[in-house]
Amino acid sequence: METLVFTSSTRATNSFDLIKSIKINDFSSTPKYVQLADAIVEAIKNKIVQVGEALPSINDLSYHLQIARDTVEKGYRKLRLEEIIASSPGKGYFVAKEQVFRLRIAVFLNKLSAHKKIVYDALASELGDQASLDLFVYNSDITHLRNLLQGLAQPYDHYVVFPYFKEGKDKAAEVLSSIPTDKLLLLGREVEGLNGDFPVVCENYERDIYEALESIREPLSKYNLLKLVFPDHSDYPKAIIKGFYKFCQEYAFEHLLVDHAGREHIKKGTCYINLAEDDLVYLLDKISAKNLAIGEDVGIISYNETPLKKFILNGITTLSTDFKLMGEYAAACIMNNLKTRLEVPFYTVLRASV
Secondary structure: OOOOOOOHHHHHHHHHHHHHHOOOOOOOOOOHHHHHHHHHHHHHHOOOOOOOOEOOOHHHHHHHHOOOHHHHHHHHHHHHHOOOEEEEOOOEEEEOOOOOOOEEEEEEEOOOOHHHHHHHHHHHHHHHHHEEEEEEEOOOEHHHHHHHHHOOOOOOOEEEEOOOOOEOHHHHHHHHOOOOHHHEEEEEOOOOOOOOOOOEEEOOHHHHHHHHHHHOHHHHOOOOEEEEEOOOOOOOOOHHHHHHHHHHHHOOOEEEEEOOHHHOOOOOOEEEEEOOHHHHHHHHHHHHHOOOOEOOOEEEEEEOOOHHHHOHHHOOEEEEEOHHHHHHHHHHHHHOOOOOEEEOOEEEEOOOOO
8 A cells, every 4th residue: 555655845845835836815706715716726736736646724724814714624624625735644634536637617706686597507517527617797897807817816717797787888898809719718798809710608688588588479469568578788788778668669569668566557458578677676566556467467477487487477478598408508609719709599478377
């Protein structure tokens, strides 16, 4: 049986170099213990520490990185479960696996939402243990995204970005051009003026809403008026409005654009198409207060399928991208080095609310 022997000088040198290489990002949505585990994996890939060499103690990492002991313990536990490190009584932790080829991927969400979580979960599931994902949320703020990109502690193998902005869309190409094009992947939409050979997994907003409404044209015909609730100063693509207008004009539906459901006076014979989850709550509350029947007196169609919508009031009709497939497409682009534009299917789920 092989015996590992650590000298004090070797331990001290390895610990110092490893600790210097670890950067914990306070602005990342990725838990710190995961960041720590990923940083150690990166150090193994870069030969900062090698098989059989000692790792810093839990106390040393906690002290030098200014993180809780529990965070270090969870990071080490994660690596032990993955059999990347092991421990020896009286000697501490050491590197157990020589070759670690895990990709490091930064994912930038414009906001946290149920459907973005579906994309992220599908991406993570498809990549499995071949990659580690760091999650950042920039709140649809172009300046915040710029600062996040500039403040990254170390480079990533891939950068996955949902490019949705409330303001400053004209600066999007400039900000995203700081990412090497061979490492960039856009989700949801393209960015005008951004050049290079990189994959895009996107939606066709104008066509999608047109075809989705067309597929339920018959049940919609019982309503006198269709209203699209499209919030002002939002990051939703204006192409949705174009597709809505095109459908209504093609099939002679009276239609209006509404900027806020909270100010709506609900009338019988109207069907609402809402984009934001907050507006769905406003509408349901106002319809309930008027004792109108959803699906008979007033119609409700909600953007983006989520698990709860099939249970709300016998079911809310939804128009939705296949977000799980979007995450799977993104993973395929990364693993197969695809440089292409893929459109994700859009579908309608007709339920009792129409």
